[in-house]
Amino acid sequence: MSVLEEKAREFSQAAELILNVKEEVQTFIVGQEEVIDQVLWSMLAGGHVLLEGLPGLGKTMLVKTISECLDLKFSRIQFTPDIMPSDITGTMLLQPDDKGKQSFIFHEGPLFANMVLADEINRATPKTQSALLEAMGEKTVTIMGETKEMAKPFFVLATQNPIDMEGTYPLPEAQTDRFICKVDVTYPTKAELKEIVKRTTGTSGRSLEKVARVQDVVFLQNLAKEIIISEDLIEYAVDLIAYTHPGATDAPEIVKQYVQYGSGPRGLQSLISLAKARALCLGRYHVSIGDLKQTVKAVLRHRIILNFEAEANGMTADIIIDRLIEEVGALTK
Numbered sequence: 001m002s003v004l005e006e007k008a009r010e011f012s013q014a015a016e017l018i019l020n021v022k023e024e025v026q027t028f029i030v031g032q033e034e035v036i037d038q039v040l041w042s043m044l045a046g047g048h049v050l051l052e053g054l055p056g057l058g059k060t061m062l063v064k065t066i067s068e069c070l071d072l073k074f075s076r077i078q079f080t081p082d083i084m085p086s087d088i089t090g091t092m093l094l095q096p097d098d099k100g101k102q103s104f105i106f107h108e109g110p111l112f113a114n115m116v117l118a119d120e121i122n123r124a125t126p127k128t129q130s131a132l133l134e135a136m137g138e139k140t141v142t143i144m145g146e147t148k149e150m151a152k153p154f155f156v157l158a159t160q161n162p163i164d165m166e167g168t169y170p171l172p173e174a175q176t177d178r179f180i181c182k183v184d185v186t187y188p189t190k191a192e193l194k195e196i197v198k199r200t201t202g203t204s205g206r207s208l209e210k211v212a213r214v215q216d217v218v219f220l221q222n223l224a225k226e227i228i229i230s231e232d233l234i235e236y237a238v239d240l241i242a243y244t245h246p247g248a249t250d251a252p253e254i255v256k257q258y259v260q261y262g263s264g265p266r267g268l269q270s271l272i273s274l275a276k277a278r279a280l281c282l283g284r285y286h287v288s289i290g291d292l293k294q295t296v297k298a299v300l301r302h303r304i305i306l307n308f309e310a311e312a313n314g315m316t317a318d319i320i321i322d323r324l325i326e327e328v329g330a331l332t333k
Helices: 003-026 033-044 059-069 085-089 126-138 190-200 214-225 231-242 253-258 265-281 289-300 308-312 317-332
Strands: 049-052 074-078 090-096 102-108 115-119 140-143 146-149 155-160 181-184 259-261
Touching: 003 033, 003 059, 003 214, 003 265, 033 049, 033 059, 033 155, 033 181, 033 214, 033 265, 033 289, 059 074, 059 115, 059 155, 085 090, 085 126, 085 140, 090 140, 102 146, 126 140, 126 155, 181 289, 214 265, 231 265, 231 289, 231 317, 253 259, 253 308, 253 317, 265 289, 289 317
Parallel strands: 049 155, 049 181, 074 115, 115 155
Antiparallel strands: 090 102, 140 146
């Protein structure tokens, strides 16, 4: 077997494993296929996810289910205004040993897990939010001058409620940029609601199978980095990002009219990484233009800052991204 054939076989097996994970998650989670896909893509890209949706739509259950299927250590942090940074990172405590000698011992907080659910992150104070976002960016925390590394792999999936804003501290745009993508969790359909009732209000129960292990996740992440992307598609992705800047001379009129700030370089990095992860999930070892188009909304919707006129006219980031795809699409024809 040639090297190319071996690689193709490797990518095919990876796609089959990811599909098995997704199918196992869907035995527990009804619907939300797009949400599941985007969360899995983000994990393979090594990024963190911001989940936005109304209460009761299954965000917490989804994250916990994925962690069980992948055999990842899971922890959940319920953010409240009184929670302190040390409550999530851990702290040094003075503890005596067998001989009575006292020394500082580090006690890990819930942040030291493979998958951390930051529930209602916008209810925590900026100080606590910053402690979490520092761990997300640096993959370390520093306690009393001592640096502690996070688990590998390490994912943060943060949720926020878009309607109940009383007593909240919305994440600044510079901090939401730390998330590789923002996923909108929507209402289930009538058929899905019916299936949810059948699965959750009866006596039947089913335990989840551990489809993959921690080392499998790390392997898939490394494999996703090997996905190749052509120069033409890199140029296409660059154009998508550059067209979000209202000050650019060639920016679309809708951007100049409604966008206050566009995406930075991290948006481009996230777009390429997420597109590679999607290609891996489909068993391909190269990125297609469809991968970029299917991931760009999740990547950019929290990186495009709209002005007052956009809000007054009911304009959304998703509408502007759709227009961007149309504008840049002309370059590929």
